[in-house]
Amino acid sequence: MKKKLIALATCWSLCYVGQAQPAVALENVAGQHIFSFQEIQYLEDLSGKLTIDDVSSPAWNSRFNPSVTFNPENKHRNAAYWHRVKIKLAPTQQTRWVIEFFDQTIDSIDFYTPTSRGYIRNRYGDHQEFSARPLKHKNFVIPIANDKAEEVTYYFRLRSAQQAEAIVVLRSADYLFEYATDEYFFFGIFYGMILVFSFYNLLMYAAVRESHYLLYMLYLVGIGVYEMSADGIAFQYLWPRAITWNQYAPGIALYLASTFALFFAASVLNLRKEVPPLFKLILGAFAFRTIFLLVSLFIVHDWFAVRFIEIVPFAVAFYAGVHRWAKGYSAARFLVIGYSILLFGVVSKVSLYFDFEWMPFGQLSHYSLGFCFILEMLFLSFAISDKIRMLRIEKAEAQEKTIEQLHENQRLKDGLNQELEEQVRMKTAQIVQKTELIEEQNHRLEEANVRLARQAEEIAAMNILLARDNDQLKHDVAEVKEARILSKEVDFEEFSAMYPDDDSCLKFLADIKWHNDYACRKCGHAQYSAGKSPYSRRCSKCGYDESVTAYTVLQNTRLPINKAFYMIFLVYSSQGNISSHKLSEILGIRQSTCWTYSSRIKKTMKERRRHGALHLREGWNSILVEEEK
Structure with a gap:
């Protein structure tokens, strides 16, 4: 036809x-x-x-x-x-x-x-x-x-x-x-409604901090700017000199409107929490529309005039509303009705764009999209109100459940209090009886306390003597333990009790290294101050900083220092006969590392033995410090 x-x-x-x-x-x-x-x-x-x-x-x-x-x-x-x-x-x-x-x-x-x-x-x-x-x-x-x-x-x-x-x-x-006059009067009503709706939703957002109020307000602003740009009102009143901006304003405003329409639908329909796949679809439509805008601005400029691309984001929002309505979410019905009316307006506008013969030209068809926007604003406001109504119903139901729970708690509390009062009366009678017995026993205890006080004085004097003996005994035990470690075979647990951490090991090494006082290896000066590393010494004259491990068998080693000590002890105690496999098994270190470090210890023992400076009775710590040449 x-x-x-x-x-x-x-x-x-x-x-x-x-x-x-x-x-x-x-x-x-x-x-x-x-x-x-x-x-x-x-x-x-x-x-x-x-x-x-x-x-x-x-x-x-x-x-x-x-x-x-x-x-x-x-x-x-x-x-x-x-x-x-x-x-x-x-x-x-x-x-x-x-x-x-x-x-x-x-x-x-x-x-x-x-x-x-x-x-x-x-x-x-x-x-x-x-x-x-x-x-x-x-x-x-x-x-x-x-x-x-x-x-x-x-x-x-x-x-x-x-x-x-x-x-x-x-x-x-x-x-x-x-x-x-009539046309501008209609514009005043139309843009006035958008302004009132926007201001109202801004106030509601400031009051309740619900995101859909802000998104709806931004959507209305985008629609208003687009309509003013498309009708020429914006060029007349808002930017009469911005010629270049006037070319881009309708497309950018319509992009913002469709974007905020997507996220407004996602907020009203609660898609992020309840239907994540639909929320991802919303994000996909937003990404597609954004990429299309960027391409039209910087690559294919002819695409910028394509207006029916906005059908994509609005269709996605419409589909999300239909899906939620079909699943029983009643707040979606007004959103679906609003977007249906908007879809009718878009179809009529596209029909005018393509000059379809069945679409008559006139004031009604020319401003059909504006009328649809007005109806859509009303229904989207109903959608927000319906969502708030549902939230109030949910809140009221939650409050009723809370009140019922409070009443139940009060009943349980009253019953428990009565039971406790009865138990308190029974316990009070028992306590009165026991109090009399206790008073009698207290009298006896006071007499016993007097006797105990005298005995306590005697015990305190004896404790002083025992404390002195105990200190002497601890000192003797420490000396015996150290002597045993220096001369006998002990396990790593007992060895670690003597040298538990790096600080105690470094202090022990410093005491051995500088037991005959300090002398700088560079200039021979005897005065020093603390160096950068723990227990290191810096020469006061030449500034040479000598670490505690320098010129020792521990120099440049990467092993934990207490394990290195124990390896020296094992190699020394076995006269170098212990294998690297045995050392790896005992210390939990790789066999190659044990072989390298034990070879270094054996070499030091060999050199000491060759110079006649190795005496087994001196203990394993005698090979820690290298001899000065």
Whole structure:
């Protein structure tokens, strides 16, 4: 059916090719008239070099074609399009008339008014500041003279980098004033509602700190900025000089609106906690839309004008709402209804974008998306209210359960108190009886305490003597233990009790190394101060810092120092006959490490034995310090 209508319209328009273009008589216009089909003719200038003298000449006059659609549009973005309309003036009406272009996103409009000396050009378009317009209106409004009873042909040249429609309307000044007043009144109500809803949700967020209030407020702000940008209100009132920003404002505002719509749906539907897969789908839609925006801004600029891409995030939010509603989450129903209404508005807007024949053009269809936004705002507010209602019900149920539990606790507490009071009475009677018995026993104890005090004095004197004997015994045991370690075989546990940590080992090594007082190995000076490492000594004269392990068998070793001590003890006690495998088994160290270090110990013992400086009775610590050469 659609193809038949297009073919019929094309054939009908072609029948008039070569015939005179009909003129619109002002005397027959009741307020306004939209130029369409045969009344508006166009010429495609692919080179963009034709002038008004060219297109108005007889050679080019026959090349104009009537529009086959209700509103002609630029099929090729790089081409310029010349249009012409004919108007039969009626000066007897005493009425002022204007020509208005509904599409305020056109980049450049050169309007040519015929005079006795040729054509006068007036330039309009959104590439000029708003103050350059003769009439301060959101659309491009061009006054025309109605001073002669003649038929006048007006030419205008359109050029735009994005899709532009030549929606040209002839209006009387009175009708324009009346229509503009009503239109701006509607804008005031629409944007006022957005402002009130946004401020209300901001106050609610400040009061209850629920994220969906903030997300809904940001969504409304995005919708409001988009609608103001798309309607031209923002360019008129908010940024009349920001020409470049005005090109990008609708797309960026719509991106923000769809983004916050996604996260608002996720918050209202509680997807993060209850349905994580749907929340990941929300994040995926957000990532896709963000990547699309970045690509359209920096790589493929033609994509920035694609508006129906917003169907993707809204469809994902709509699907999430339907899924949650189907699962019994009642707060989702208003969100689904709201997004359904918005989807209807988007479909109607897309239909206008693609010039579907079944979609009539008019004020209702032009502002259909705005009406849908108003209804959607109401239903999304209902969704928030329903969510709050559910939260209140859940809170009330939780409070009832808490109160019931408190009552049960009180009953248990009262029963327990009665039981405890009875037990207290019984215990009190027993205590009274026992108190009398205790008083009698206390009297006996006082007498016994007197005797014990005397005995305590005698015991204290004996303890003093025993403490002295105990100290002497501990000293003797330590000497015996040290002597046993120096001369006999002991296990690692007993050895570690004598040398439990690095500090005790280093102190023991320092006492052996410098038992004959300190002498600097560089300059021989005897005065020193504490060095950087534990128990090291720094020469006061030359500053040489000698660590406690330097010039000892422990120099440059990486073994734990108490295990290194025990290995020296084992090798020394066995006269070097113990194997590296045995040492590895005892110490829990790799066999290769035990072999390397035991070889070093054996070499030291061999050199001491060769110089006659090794005496077994001196003990294993006699080989710790290297002899000075």
